[in-house]
Amino acid sequence: MLHLINKSPFERNALDSCLRMARPGSAILLIEDGVYAALAKAAHAEKIISRMDDFSFYVLGHDVAARGLNDAPLIEGIDVVDYEGFVDLVAEHDVTQSWL
Amino acid sequence: MSEMNEFDENGPEVIKRFMYVNRKAPYGTIYALECLEVVLVAAAFDQDVSVVFLDDGVCQLKKNQDTTGIGMKNFSKTYGALDDYDVEKIYVEKESLAARGLTEDDLVIPVEVLAADDLREVMAQQDVIISS
Amino acid sequence: MAYECNGVTIETDEEGYITDISLWSRELAIRIAEEENIEMDDDHWEVVNFLRNYYEEYQIAPAVRVLTKAIKKTLGVEKGNSKYLYELFPYGPAKQACKIAGLPKPTGCI
Numbered sequence: 313m314l315h316l317i318n319k320s321p322f323e324r325n326a327l328d329s330c331l332r333m334a335r336p337g338s339a340i341l342l343i344e345d346g347v348y349a350a351l352a353k354a355a356h357a358e359k360i361i362s363r364m365d366d367f368s369f370y371v372l373g374h375d376v377a378a379r380g381l382n383d384a385p386l387i388e389g390i391d392v393v394d395y396e397g398f399v400d401l402v403a404e405h406d407v408t409q410s411w412l
Numbered sequence: 413m414s415e416m417n418e419f420d421e422n423g424p425e426v427i428k429r430f431m432y433v434n435r436k437a438p439y440g441t442i443y444a445l446e447c448l449e450v451v452l453v454a455a456a457f458d459q460d461v462s463v464v465f466l467d468d469g470v471c472q473l474k475k476n477q478d479t480t481g482i483g484m485k486n487f488s489k490t491y492g493a494l495d496d497y498d499v500e501k502i503y504v505e506k507e508s509l510a511a512r513g514l515t516e517d518d519l520v521i522p523v524e525v526l527a528a529d530d531l532r533e534v535m536a537q538q539d540v541i542i543s544s
Numbered sequence: 545m546a547y548e549c550n551g552v553t554i555e556t557d558e559e560g561y562i563t564d565i566s567l568w569s570r571e572l573a574i575r576i577a578e579e580e581n582i583e584m585d586d587d588h589w590e591v592v593n594f595l596r597n598y599y600e601e602y603q604i605a606p607a608v609r610v611l612t613k614a615i616k617k618t619l620g621v622e623k624g625n626s627k628y629l630y631e632l633f634p635y636g637p638a639k640q641a642c643k644i645a646g647l648p649k650p651t652g653c654i
Contacts, residue, residue, distance in 0.1 A: 320437050320468050322511065345440030348471065353513025374481030378439055380474035380488065384513070452652045456607060485603055493602040496610045497652060 313338045314405035317346035318412070321356050326411040331359065336366040341393070341401055343372040350376070352385040364389050372398060428539040429460045434469030436544060438488065439479070444472045445487050447544040452490075455497040462501035462538075463494070464531065465523070470508045473519040491521050505531055549575045561643055565599075568646030576644045580635065588632055588644075590619070595645040605645075607652035608638035 315334050319326040327349050330340060342349050349360060350371045360369060369390040376382060376392065386392075393401065402408055432451050436443040451463055465473055472488065479486040494502065504523045509515060516525050526534065535541065545556045549572045555563050560579070562568065573592060577584050584592075594615060598606055606614060608626075616624020623629075629637035638650040 318440065320440065320471075322468050323436075345437045345468070348437065348468070348512070351513050355511040355513075357513075375439075378477060378479040378482045378484070378486075379437070379471060380477035380518075382478070383476050384474075384518075449651060452604070452607075456609070456652050487603055489601065489603045493604055493606065493610070496602075496606065496614055 314401055314408045315340045316408060316410045317342050317349065318344040318410070320345040321349040321359070327359065330411045331363055331367075334367065339368045339370060339401060339405060341370040341372065341398065342390075343375055343398075347371050347375045347379060347381065350386045350390050351381065352387045357387055360387055360390070370397070370401060427458070427460055429462070429537060430454065431462045431464060431535065431538040431541045433464045433466065433535075433541060433543040434472060435467040437468040437471040438477075439482065439484055443544040444469070445485075447542075448472075448487060448490060450542070451494070451499060452497055455494075455499050460501075461499050462503065462534070463499060464503045464505070464535075466505035466508045466531070468508075470504055470512065470514060470519075473504065473521065473523070474514065475518055475520050488520050494521065503531060503534060547572060547575050547579070559643075559649065561649055562646050565646050565648070572646065573644050576646075580633075580640050580644065582633065582640065582644070584644075588641075590623075591615070591629065591632060591637065591641050592645045594619070595641055595647060599645070599647050604651040605638070605642045605647040605649065607650045608636065610652065611638055611641075611650075 313335065315330050315338055317327050317330055317340060321327045334340065349356065351357065370393050371386065371390050373392040373394050432447055434444060434447055438444040451461065455461060473491060477486050477488040502521065502523045504519065504525050506525050506527045509525065516523065545558065545560055547554045547556065554567050554572060557563055574584055582588065595605060595611070598614065612624055612626055612629060633640040642650055
């Protein structure tokens with residue numbers, strides 16, 4: 313399953329719920345305001361770092377650049393994808409769940 | 413549309429303290445851009461205006477935004493015009509920056525970074541607070 | 545509403561501001577100015593170019609008092625005053641000059 317997170321982890325609990333409900337082995341793609349979850353120096357970074365073995369994490373590069381985070385360290389092990397990579401992820405997984 | 417600023421000659425009779433509080437990240441929702449436009453329009457009324465960035469609002473001021481990939485206007489450049497609009501009191505909450513691993517050097521404009529304890533006091537002095 | 549320029553039709557909003565700022569050209573500026581009964585000379589171009597630079601830097605068209613102040617800061621007080629700017633653009637420097645510069649309606653212009 314592919315999980316999409318488009319809400320800031322500071323404002324909503326979408327990421328928390330996703331991390332609690334998703335089966336290990338799932339892919340989690342951070343888009344739009346969800347990309348703030350990828351900030352390595354942020355207070356909540358441990359949430360993702362501690363689940364690196366359970367999930368493969370991706371972040372949409374265009375949304376990272378738009379928010380000026382290209383120069384900010386992102387959590388190591390999160391793969392940056394472009395729109396093609398987004399489409400590939402959707403195609404690779406039978407089901408996509410959006411955590412709106 | 414009035415071209416001249418009617419208030420330049422004599423000034424408004426009562427000056428009130430208006431504070432605009434930004435708590436949302438840019439682009440994901442329309443709040444940040446809308447609030448910025450409201451501030452620029454309201455700046456014509458010669459009131460005592462201050463702008464606060466806290467929670468995800470601090471992300472609006474992050475340097476190096478490049479929106480070409482998402483097809484939206486990079487309005488982080490517009491904060492640089494606040495000074496021309498005589499909006500000079502710009503506060504950023506220290507704790508919000510720290511929670512996101514950001515520092516004052518990461519921001520597009522000079523701001524006054526205040527701890528929550530100090531910002532609370534500035535907020536308490538306002539006549540009108542508009543939050544988004 | 546629309547302008548014809550070099551055989552191309554350029555759309556505007558109901559107030560005559562072009563809707564796609566990337567379609568602006570000097571020729572188009574002259575066309576819009578004609579419509580406003582303005583003959584572009586060096587002084588007009590100076591203000592139009594100033595506005596375009598301002599937009600490039602800050603992504604907004606400044607309100608008239610902001611424009612006046614900014615021009616005063618860079619070009620001096622003999623140009624950064626309402627009288628001078630209204631002589632160049634009688635129906636309002638922000639309104640007419642922004643339109644000619646291909647920018648949106650000024651921000652903070654009520």
